[in-house]
């Protein structure tokens with residue numbers, strides 16, 4: 001088990017340990033501490049065992065309840081729905097990546113999708129100072145009033161583009177004695193590949209790195225809450241999400257990858273991540289004070305991942321997707337410079353300069369299947385964003401399904417999805433959703449046409465190619481935990497009913513409810529509801545009737561291709577992209 005206290009010393013963080021009032025003697029009006037992937041299924045037993053004292057105090061003194069996540073319950077759409085109060089059909093974030101309509105391509109989503117509609121922008125516009133630390137989907141960082149924003153994933157893990165204003169990066173460097181690193185580079189921890197033997201040594205390095213980076217973020221939080229106090233503070237702790245992805249099997253005897261040796265080595269890692277989250281909560285409250293309204297939220301819950309479902313194999317078996325059979329000859333592209341390099345003539349490459357970029361085509365045997373093998377002229381449906389898209393005429397570049405046949409194609413796929421059986425013979429799909437049933441608004445067109453979930457989300461679709469079996473058992477693949485629908489919500493502030501548990505709260509209700517809780521006007525355009533039942537006698541809400549801000553701003557990302565590639569490689573290691 002790793003000692004949280006010990007790791008602070010090990011990395012030599014420089015910050016004053018004596019609490020002192022901030023120079024501005026500032027009163028925070030609301031702090032939100034997000035605990036990515038936190039679930040009561042782990043929190044409650046730990047509290048009963050006398051752990052997590054700071055989280056326990058908030059639940060005991062405040063109002064709490066399960067928070068139903070977005071569909072799909074993924075980090076980017078879930079946090080974006082949380083801080084905009086909108087459904088993905090309006091904020092446009094359905095996944096880490098978005099469909100580039102009019103093509104079969106995808107690109108990384110960023111904050112350009114929603115800026116202006118989020119509570120950070122909203123409160124800034126009303127003159128409140130805003131501090132935002134490591135909230136997912138806030139890259140590129142955007143200007144907030146009299147405060148700062150340090151981006152959360154997806155983002156380049158280092159560099160000066162990750163914070164606003166830029167001097168925040170220097171400040172973080174000063175606090176840590178080194179550059180701030182936002183997250184682990186996951187591409188070296190290939191989370192999705194099943195190997196013949198689980199290499200247990202790999203996990204200790206990953207665990208140490210996860211805790212080291214989160215402890216650094218705690219040092220930044222402590223410093224910023226003291227030195228850069230703001231009216232509104234929002235942070236998200238990610239160590240809980242990552243540990244539950246990579247370490248679930250070590251504490252779940254029902255998981256095929258569970259071993260006693262693994263349990264002995266890593267059985268406490270997930271609990272340690274919650275202990276660290278509790279420390280975040282405690283240290284924040286020690287600075288902002290117990291009377292300051294504080295909310296605890298998570299974007300989704302967590303549970304085991306027992307199976308993969310090979311969606312492309314299924315689409316091929318059902319005749320919806322047709323693929324050219326590999327091996328076949330294709331034209332490979334090389335650059336002149338690359339050829340010279342391979343021939344040991346790198347010096348010539350330097351002399352010819354830009355001419356080295358001239359492409360040279362040569363036939364090459366293609367052996368490994370991938371998406372480029374799809375024969376679009378015969379493909380009616382394909383996998384995208386954890387769902388299924390129809391290859392529609394006038395929408396997809398090589399669409400073959402007419403508008404008239406769209407609805408019947410979807411209905412036919414749904415009937416076939418309902419027939420799929422898990423390896424134990426049980427019905428696999430326990431939720432199938434057409435996009436118009438779960439989203440509303442102009443950006444619904446960017447969603448996959450159909451989504452489905454299997455075996456209570458313990459079976460996840462995988463978009464790999466050339467698998468003969470529909471299902472694979474997860475055993476040695478490093479990622480063994482996956483998201484669930486129930487996250488957490490809690491708010492503690494004077495006036496709420498202590499210890500009350502509310503039911504049926506949706507993640508889109510978070511922003512309107514928190515604005516209401518601090519007597520801020522709630523925008524009428526938000527989709528979520530105000531949960532007045534946090535009070536015994538709910539006061540009347542104040543409404544903001546101004547129209548929904550337009551975020552048709554260009555996605556002002558300065559992410560270059562190399563940066564995007566490295567972000568995507570890291571997300572692939574986390575199992576989010578294939």
Ligand SMILES: [Zn+2]
Pocket residue numbers: 036037074075241299300
């Ligand atoms: Zn998450």
